[in-house]
Amino acid sequence: MIRATIAAALLLTGALAHAQEAPKGDYAEVNGMRMYYEVSGQGEPLVVLHGAYMNIPAMGQIIPMLAQTHTVYAVELQGHGRTNxxxxxxxxxxLADDVAAFMDAVELEKADVFGYSMGSAAALQLAIRHPQKVDQLVAASVSYDxxxxxxxxxxxxxxxxxxxxxxxxxxxxxxKLAPNAEAFRPFVERLIALEHEPMAWQEDVKALKHPVLIITGDADxxxxxxxxxxxxLLGGGAMGDLGNPLPASRLAVLPATSHTAVIGQANLLHAFIEPFLKGEAPKGMFDN
Structure with a gap:
């Protein structure tokens, strides 16, 4: 299943290649790693963080779509893709500290951040641990506990x-991308250990000041x-009419969508992400 997902993502990315300049790949020295990243597009900076066992190509069409209006910094995290x-x-x-160090290495003072799955939890920790680095946060398939x-x-x-x-x-x-093809087993052991790491960030999430777009599948x-x-926790869920202002944070639920199907729905993701990053919201009948 993962292999098919990656192959499909590569095809989708290639389909948009004619419409944009090819991403520029490079390495940054980050906490003892040569962290691989790609920069594409123009506009306000947006850092993109992939899920576990994934890489930049596996994120699929959403990266080139976001690069139409943003300067996208797509990062490959520890042991993933071309990062050792x-x-x-x-x-x-x-992972969050690595992203903060990466931003320093490429002289990126602050950026919007979009993370999926493992990358969304890393992005959430980035906002918690390095709040000055994050402007707005998009977290797809995220958990805080x-x-x-x-x-x-x-x-x-x-x-x-x-x-x-x-x-x-x-x-x-x-x-196919790993710097050391013999290092898969210890890499897997680290990711299995990650599943056992404690995660109870309720108070940290409640204290966040950043606008957050939560994206989830209805079968995530x-x-x-x-x-x-x-x-x-982020201030959402109240009635928005009758003079009540909408919260800065938002929630989007993708229908008929499992965890691994979230990232493949680039058109839906883009339709939620782009208005959020622009601060746009649908007008109600009581809005001026």
């Missing part, structure tokens, strides 16, 4: 072993109740 792995746990605080994951996912975590990934098409895809790995609870 290091002997350090993969944790959300570590492991209690918000679906029961089926909770049940699966204790059963995860490297053997579920080693020797599979996922390893073949990973090796995160429960709908958890996404709504996060929206309420």
């Amino acid at each position: 792995d290091i002997d350090r746990p993969i944790t959300y605080p570590n 492991m209690a918000g994951a679906q029961p089926e996912y909770h049940a699966m975590i204790p059963t995860m072993t490297p053997e579920m990934f080693v020797g599979t098409p996922m390893e073949d895809e990973w090796k 790995v995160v429960t709908l109740e958890h996404s709504v609870a996060m929206f309420r």
Whole structure:
């Protein structure tokens, strides 16, 4: 499934190549890693963070679509894509600190940030740990507490072993870009350990001052109740008419959408993300 997703993403990205200049790839020295990134488009800066076991191509068509109106900095995180792995746990605080250091390395003082899955949790931690680096945050398939994951996912975590990934098409895809093709097993071990990391960020989320767009599938790995609870922590969920101003944060639910189907719906994602980043909202009948 992952292999097919990556292949489809590559095809979609290629379909838009004729309409835009090719992204410019480079490396930044970040916390002992050579972090690979690509810059594309023009406009206000937007940092894009992929999900676990993914890379820039696997994010698909949404990157070139966002690059039509933004300068997109797409990053490959520790051990992913062309960024080398290091002997350090993969944790959300570590990933967030890496992104902050990357922004310093490329002299990016502040930016909007869009993260998906693992990348959305890293983006959330970036806003918590380095609030001055983040302007607006788009978090797709995000959780702020492991209690918000679906029961089926909770049940699966204790059963995860490297053997579920080693020797599979996922390893073949990973090796195509990896600086060290022999390092897949320790990389997988780090990502499995990430699933066991404590996650209870309710008070940190409640204290955020950034506008946040939460995007979730209606059959995502995160429960709908958890996404709504996060929206309420950010000041959302009240009636917007009768003189009540809309909150700065927003919630979007993609219909008939599982976790892995979220990132493939670029048109829907773009339709939610672009107005949010521009501060645009639909007008109600009582609005001037």
